[in-house]
Amino acid sequence: MLITTNVDACWHDDRFKRALSLPCLNLQSATKIARTTSHQAALLCFKILGDSITMSNKIVNILVVGLNYNAASRLNPSLTKESFAKIVSSMDKLDGKPGLKIRVAAIDPELKEDDADSVPSLLRTIESGPQQGEHWSAVLIGSGVRLLPPMVPVLENIVNTTSSSSEGRIKILFSTDAVDHGVVIKRGFPGLL
DSSP: OOOOOOHHHHHTOHHHHHHHTSSOOOHHHHHHHHHHSOHHHHHHHHHHHHHHHHHHHSOEEEEEEEEOHHHHHHHOTTOOHHHHHHHHHHHHHHTTOTTEEEEEEEEOTTSOTTSTTSHHHHHHHHHHOSSTTOOOSEEEEOHHHHHSGGGHHHHHHHHHHHHHHHTTOSEEEEOSSTTOHHHHHHHHSTTTO
8 A cells, every 4th residue: 555645744742752752653553653643644654654564574694795804915915914814803893783684795707617615606696595596695795705996897797796696686786994883784774772
């Protein structure tokens, strides 16, 4: 059912503003709002509730693409093991978050096609999705793949494969440094983390 409302009228309803400030909008609070606010505010409240239920029941599958340590240290000789460990730590912090499944693809552009960490293997993973018949929710591309000049052809392949394999349904996210993966995911999926 498509719900259309006059959003401006809702924002001027003090009861609706109080309702949105509740720590958790649930069916009980939405029903109370429906009894005590304008029709428009009640409809908008149930729309917000429906969107949050939909997001909370959906699993977001993200493929994180980065360089493995051998490739990263070869392409960026100033990279230390400690710096690389921060990247791994950033990913570990996201592991097990409700509604989020992450698969990390740590690639090396010099590996042969049949190696699991090769670029062709990564492209097949993007095309095949997290499970048969599903698309990734997003492909998050790390700064090593995005910023190092020798990786430009690989970056183009990743973006083109992502775009063509899902008819534009997969979000493409970019990290800016080793420790911002959570921030990037929040930017792409605001209600998730």
